[in-house]
Amino acid sequence: MTTPTGESGRYGPYGGRYVPETLIPALDELTDAYARAKADPSFLEEFDALSADYVGRPTPLYRARRFEAKAGVGPVYLKREDLNHTGAHKINNTVGQALLAKRMGKPRIIAETGAGQHGVATATACALFDMECVVYMGMEDVERQSLNVYRMELLGAEVRPVESGTRTLKDATNEALRDWVTNVRDTHYIIGSVVGPHPFPLIVRDFQAVIGREARRQILEVEGRLPASVVACVGGGSNAMGMFHAFVEDEEVALIGVEASGHGLGSGHSSAPLSEGRPGVLHGSLSYLLQDADGQVAPAHSIAAGLDYPGVGPEHSHLMDSGRARYVSVGDEAAERAFRELPGLEGIIPALETAHALAWVAEAGRRGEIVAPVAICLSGRGDKDVVHVSRLGGGAAP
Amino acid sequence: MSGRVPRGRIGARFAKLTREGRCGFIPYVTTGYPSLAHTREMVAGLAELGADVIELGIPFSDPMADGPTIQRSSQGALDNGTTVDDVFEVLRDLRRASDVPVVIFSYLNPVYSRGVDVFIREAVEAGADGILPTDLPLGADPELESRILDSPLDLVRLVAPTTTPERTREIALASQGFVYYVARTGVTGAREELRGALAEEASAVRSVSPLPVAVGFGISTPGHARAVGAAADAAVVGSALVDRLGETGVAGALALAADLRRALDEVDG
Numbered sequence: 001m002t003t004p005t006g007e008s009g010r011y012g013p014y015g016g017r018y019v020p021e022t023l024i025p026a027l028d029e030l031t032d033a034y035a036r037a038k039a040d041p042s043f044l045e046e047f048d049a050l051s052a053d054y055v056g057r058p059t060p061l062y063r064a065r066r067f068e069a070k071a072g073v074g075p076v077y078l079k080r081e082d083l084n085h086t087g088a089h090k091i092n093n094t095v096g097q098a099l100l101a102k103r104m105g106k107p108r109i110i111a112e113t114g115a116g117q118h119g120v121a122t123a124t125a126c127a128l129f130d131m132e133c134v135v136y137m138g139m140e141d142v143e144r145q146s147l148n149v150y151r152m153e154l155l156g157a158e159v160r161p162v163e164s165g166t167r168t169l170k171d172a173t174n175e176a177l178r179d180w181v182t183n184v185r186d187t188h189y190i191i192g193s194v195v196g197p198h199p200f201p202l203i204v205r206d207f208q209a210v211i212g213r214e215a216r217r218q219i220l221e222v223e224g225r226l227p228a229s230v231v232a233c234v235g236g237g238s239n240a241m242g243m244f245h246a247f248v249e250d251e252e253v254a255l256i257g258v259e260a261s262g263h264g265l266g267s268g269h270s271s272a273p274l275s276e277g278r279p280g281v282l283h284g285s286l287s288y289l290l291q292d293a294d295g296q297v298a299p300a301h302s303i304a305a306g307l308d309y310p311g312v313g314p315e316h317s318h319l320m321d322s323g324r325a326r327y328v329s330v331g332d333e334a335a336e337r338a339f340r341e342l343p344g345l346e347g348i349i350p351a352l353e354t355a356h357a358l359a360w361v362a363e364a365g366r367r368g369e370i371v372a373p374v375a376i377c378l379s380g381r382g383d384k385d386v387v388h389v390s391r392l393g394g395g396a397a398p
Numbered sequence: 399m400s401g402r403v404p405r406g407r408i409g410a411r412f413a414k415l416t417r418e419g420r421c422g423f424i425p426y427v428t429t430g431y432p433s434l435a436h437t438r439e440m441v442a443g444l445a446e447l448g449a450d451v452i453e454l455g456i457p458f459s460d461p462m463a464d465g466p467t468i469q470r471s472s473q474g475a476l477d478n479g480t481t482v483d484d485v486f487e488v489l490r491d492l493r494r495a496s497d498v499p500v501v502i503f504s505y506l507n508p509v510y511s512r513g514v515d516v517f518i519r520e521a522v523e524a525g526a527d528g529i530l531p532t533d534l535p536l537g538a539d540p541e542l543e544s545r546i547l548d549s550p551l552d553l554v555r556l557v558a559p560t561t562t563p564e565r566t567r568e569i570a571l572a573s574q575g576f577v578y579y580v581a582r583t584g585v586t587g588a589r590e591e592l593r594g595a596l597a598e599e600a601s602a603v604r605s606v607s608p609l610p611v612a613v614g615f616g617i618s619t620p621g622h623a624r625a626v627g628a629a630a631d632a633a634v635v636g637s638a639l640v641d642r643l644g645e646t647g648v649a650g651a652l653a654l655a656a657d658l659r660r661a662l663d664e665v666d667g
Contacts, residue, residue: 018506021557022559022584025565165460170460174460178462178463178584181463184583280510281510295509295511296476
């Protein structure tokens with residue numbers, strides 16, 4: 001297959017720039033600044049140095065033997081993005097984009113956040129580079145991720161709760177876009193996933209692609225072969241795109257994205273646009289989208305705030321349509337079980353988002369539907385979810 | 399390519415304004431807010447009091463270019479169950495009584511979801527003259543854009559304060575019906591004051607545009623309308639009318655519209 005590089009802003013028919021005219025010059029400026037940065041060895045050196053000394057890369061690739069025994073499949077490797085500074089893969093992108101904003105001379109940064117991980121990672125990069133930082137967060141997420149709100153404030157960011165619409169990530173993104181339309185001359189929008197208008201899906205993928213590059217090298221070192229299956233959870237899809245990108249040309253490697261089916265596909269309470277949506281335009285790009293018959297965006301639901309989004313990155317839509325990647329889904333209950341299970345097995349508390357990928361591998365392993373070696377992107381740690389899950393009751397897994 | 403020269407009801411209306419030396423008045427309404435009955439009364443009243451073009455808005459769940467007023471009116475309309483079919487129905491009703499030009503104002507997804515060709519056909523059959531998609535800037539989707547450009551619907555395009563001069567010229571040449579100049583860098587919404595540079599910017603757009611130039615975003619009072627009217631071919635008023643409609647009902651909103659109409663008539667076009 002031909003793999004779109006994303007330089008054109010299109011992945012098959014998906015992607016593009018469906019935004020108000022006001023933003024076009026800023027997107028042109030960003031496209032241009034990014035192309036120049038990418039070709040500038042000093043930019044890449046600075047980014048690599050920060051990735052090593054500040055973010056803590058490379059992250060380990062850890063073989064999870066007790067998880068293997070329980071899932072009945074192995075070897076299974078976890079790419080430990082939870083061990084990055086701030087506890088998730090999100091910082092790979094925020095450090096890169098903050099560096100880019102500095103080069104563009106934009107002193108003010110805005111971001112949207114769902115689970116709060118991207119907000120924390122943005123606030124962190126802004127503290128590092130001494131930039132003003134405003135983070136938009138849906139009121140519902142402010143309530144269920146209060147720990148991350150406090151972390152952002154400690155880091156010097158202003159968190160603006162968003163009361164409109166469904167009061168989650170989708171509406172936080174609308175509000176961030178409105179801020180950007182208003183303050184575009186001095187503000188850079190650090191979008192948190194491989195979504196939004198071109199060049200964001202390209203930039204975010206490129207900054208996250210370090211995940212897959214490292215994982216590929218690491219598994220070749222220990223196994224002497226490529227993984228048969230690479231698995232990651234998909235909300236907007238940044239950890240999945242980062243994990244998949246280095247493997248796209250390796251056609252023997254199955255790429256599997258796990259969406260959140262919430263209360264179940266067809267229930268009207270899910271976040272699985274690739275599984276049950278159809279193409280549409282939201283937040284500046286064309287991609288699979290949860291929507292009603294009239295083209296109104298449907299509210300999403302997931303136990304995991306970071307997956308609670310009705311859209312998905314355009315490159316995932318293309319990878320699905322072209323058959324290169326496969327997208328499956330896991331509901332709230334199975335994700336919650338996986339969240340409770342991994343700590344006792346491996347001493348690792350995964351984020352609820354990540355727990356969707358773990359749950360799918362465990363189920364597929366038990367059914368004999370997945371081929372090893374398996375590499376799972378352990379996209380984030382679950383400290384932020386502990387209070388929320390403990391309120392659901394039920395205690396730890398036996 | 400079709401278009402690029404004034405045609406149809408929109409072209410005729412602007413030609414008439416030019417002949418009479420008057421500045422055009424373009425009110426916006428969110429269909430279905432606060433109810434479809436209100437919208438029907440509003441558009442009939444606006445046509446009656448001399449609106450030159452009516453912007454008939456399709457409510458959208460995620461209006462990212464809009465401020466609080468139109469976010470609320472859109473959500474209210476959707477909560478009432480307003481659909482694209484309702485928008486066409488309102489338009490058909492209006493057409494029985496009036497030939498005022500109507501431009502459908504929409505985010506792209508409700509159009510895309512229906513199928514662009516189906517949407518165009520239904521809109522034209524209902525009596526629409528143009529379409530103004532907020533999130534379809536020039537060059538975003540050439541194939542889709544040309545399907546609209548080649549249809550009987552005028553594709554009205556926007557120029558923003560951030561748009562470069564070369565691109566302004568390209569947009570003006572690729573627009574149909576009129577060019578919409580966005581009066582400020584930001585989202586829609588009523589404002590106390592207009593920016594000082596606005597008249598100069600609008601004149602700059604006008605100087606490169608073969609089509610009439612309408613100015614909107616933040617125009618709220620007769621005073622604003624007079625200021626804009628001196629530099630543009632038409633003034634678009636949205637949020638201020640929507641706010642008034644929400645506060646005082648149709649009579650109050652139409653009273654504001656009549657004041658705006660009068661203010662624009664005091665300007666030398």
